[in-house]
Amino acid sequence: MTGPDYAVQSDPELIAASLDRGDRLAWETLLLRYQRLIYSIPVRMGFSPSDAADVFQTVCLLLMENLAFLRRRDRLGAWLVITTRRECWRLARERQTDQPNQDADAELEPAGNRLVTLEEEFVQIERHSLLNAALDSMEPRCRQLLRLLFWTEPRPSYEEIVKLMSLPEGSIGPTRARCLEKLTRILQRNGFWR
Amino acid sequence: MTAHIPFATLIDYQDHAVSVSERETVESHLAEPCSLCQQNLQRAGELLAAFAQPDRTVAPPQDVVRRAMDAFALRPPAVSLTRIVASLLFDNFRQAPLAAVRGAARSRQLLFNAAEIDIDLQITAERYGTTLIGQVLSGQPLASEVMPIVRLYRNGEVIRTVASDAQGQFAFRAVTPGTYDLGVMLAHREVVLEGLELAHD
Numbered sequence: 469m470t471g472p473d474y475a476v477q478s479d480p481e482l483i484a485a486s487l488d489r490g491d492r493l494a495w496e497t498l499l500l501r502y503q504r505l506i507y508s509i510p511v512r513m514g515f516s517p518s519d520a521a522d523v524f525q526t527v528c529l530l531l532m533e534n535l536a537f538l539r540r541r542d543r544l545g546a547w548l549v550i551t552t553r554r555e556c557w558r559l560a561r562e563r564q565t566d567q568p569n570q571d572a573d574a575e576l577e578p579a580g581n582r583l584v585t586l587e588e589e590f591v592q593i594e595r596h597s598l599l600n601a602a603l604d605s606m607e608p609r610c611r612q613l614l615r616l617l618f619w620t621e622p623r624p625s626y627e628e629i630v631k632l633m634s635l636p637e638g639s640i641g642p643t644r645a646r647c648l649e650k651l652t653r654i655l656q657r658n659g660f661w662r
Numbered sequence: 663m664t665a666h667i668p669f670a671t672l673i674d675y676q677d678h679a680v681s682v683s684e685r686e687t688v689e690s691h692l693a694e695p696c697s698l699c700q701q702n703l704q705r706a707g708e709l710l711a712a713f714a715q716p717d718r719t720v721a722p723p724q725d726v727v728r729r730a731m732d733a734f735a736l737r738p739p740a741v742s743l744t745r746i747v748a749s750l751l752f753d754n755f756r757q758a759p760l761a762a763v764r765g766a767a768r769s770r771q772l773l774f775n776a777a778e779i780d781i782d783l784q785i786t787a788e789r790y791g792t793t794l795i796g797q798v799l800s801g802q803p804l805a806s807e808v809m810p811i812v813r814l815y816r817n818g819e820v821i822r823t824v825a826s827d828a829q830g831q832f833a834f835r836a837v838t839p840g841t842y843d844l845g846v847m848l849a850h851r852e853v854v855l856e857g858l859e860l861a862h863d
Contacts, residue, residue: 486734495734503727504719511720521726528730529811529823532737561790562835595712596719618713645670652669652705660712661705 475605476657480541487536499528500604501658502548505597509552509590515559523555530555545594545659595660602654609633610647617644664691667699672706733825736811736847744851748776776853781846785860791836792860798830798846813852815843 474482474497482501485494506527510520530551538547603611616629624632626640635643655661667675667688674680675688692699752773770785780799785792798810812832814822826832837860844855 486737490737492731492734495737496731499727499730503722507722507726508719512718517723520720521722524722524726525730525825526823529733529825532733533813533820533823535737558836589718592712592715593719596715596717599709599712600717600719600721618710619717621716645668648670648673649668651709652702655705655709661708 475602475654478542478657479544479659483535483538483541483544495532498531498544501601502545502597504600505545505594506548506552508593508597509549510556510559512586512589512593513553513556515556519559519563523552523559526555527552542659542662545598549590549594598655598658598660602651602658602660605654606647606650609643610650613640613643614647614651663694663696666696667691667702669702669706672699672703673710676703676707676710729825733811746776746851746853748774748781748853748855751775751780772855774853774855777848777851779846779848779853781844781853781855783844783855783858785858787861788836791838794834794837794844794858794860796832796844798826798832800830811847813845813847815845816840818843 474493477485477494477497479498479501482494482498485491486498503524507520507524510523511517515523527548531548538544540547603614606614612633613629616624616632629635629640630637664687671680671684671688675685680688692703750772752771754771768787772783772785774781774783778800781796782799783794783796785794794814796812798812809826809828809830811823811825812834813820814834814837822834822837824832824834839861842858842860844858846853846855
């Protein structure tokens with residue numbers, strides 16, 4: 469008998485398992501799911517790796533303290549973005565510096581013919597965090613194949629992928645389809661398509 | 663109704679990587695209509711859009727993640743922790759000769775004791791708020807997987823939480839004026855330093 473597949477459990481299910489059963493693996497899955505989101509925000513706001521690690525620890529502890537009191541367990545990502553940004557500003561105040569750009573919301577970056585606000589970037593960071601977590605939870609072969617097929621620039625040809633992964637000729641199609649179905653199941657549950 | 667379209671085919675359809683006959687199959691199925699495949703088509707588009715953007719996320723160092731995972735051992739229990747109020751052993755502000763010395767340190771040094779631990783606390787009023795720096799001291803290894811979590815309470819509510827480091831040291835910075843309790847969480851109990859008065863410089 470195998471245990472639950474944590475990667476395909478929703479945030480509310482993982483939170484409930486952490487709280488009700490003291491399920492440590494459920495807690496670890498939540499952290500792995502959102503680790504990049506929490507850490508990337510202070511990094512993006514200009515903090516050093518050491519300060520980003522401090523923010524990460526504080527936010528994880530706040531999450532643990534507040535798990536039982538989250539009003540919207542299905543909106544954990546949004547809660548983490550708000551809480552992490554708040555911790556960043558608190559740390560900035562402690563440092564008494566203007567190291568992070570407090571006008572960051574106004575710092576815009578070209579994306580095509582329009583500009584991207586920090587808010588939009590955080591939404592993108594949240595989606596990429598969930599996507600990374602989903603890929604990381606898959607078997608290595610699927611993870612490598614999907615990254616090569618979709619998230620590598622320049623995109624390698626099928627022939628190159630066959631060589632890189634030592635796959636039999638003609639096996640990419642069925643493997644790709646199976647891996648995409650698995651990825652879809654995980655993303656449906658982890659809130660990527662909320 | 664015809665068979666649902668596999669997600670991989672919908673990805674190819676959104677990526678303009680299907681043959682003419684495959685495209686016709688997809689479009690005729692969607693037109694039946696099939697709400698499930700229409701939803702999956704939208705999702706395939708969103709997934710491709712996410713893949714099309716460079717990944718700007720940064721993974722934290724593994725030891726940082728591991729430490730956060732280990733903190734689960736000290737999560738708030740379902741039942742209340744046994745609360746032990748610590749006794750004040752030393753307060754440099756109560757040492758008259760020191761307090762009278764011109765230019766005496768602005769830091770208040772306190773030492774508390776409860777059960778098997780001592781808690782050394784230094785309170786420093788600064789321009790942007792008060793800094794509390796402390797250390798949990800124990801003659802014996804603490805009975806927990808990780809060093810204690812320390813909570814700062816105001817009016818009974820937890821307002822800040824930090825994990826002490828490997829030496830048991832912890833810090834709260836830029837704390838606003840007020841009266842606080844400080845809780846040190848040990849296995850099955852919490853040692854509380856009550857009524858800490860903090861004021862601005």
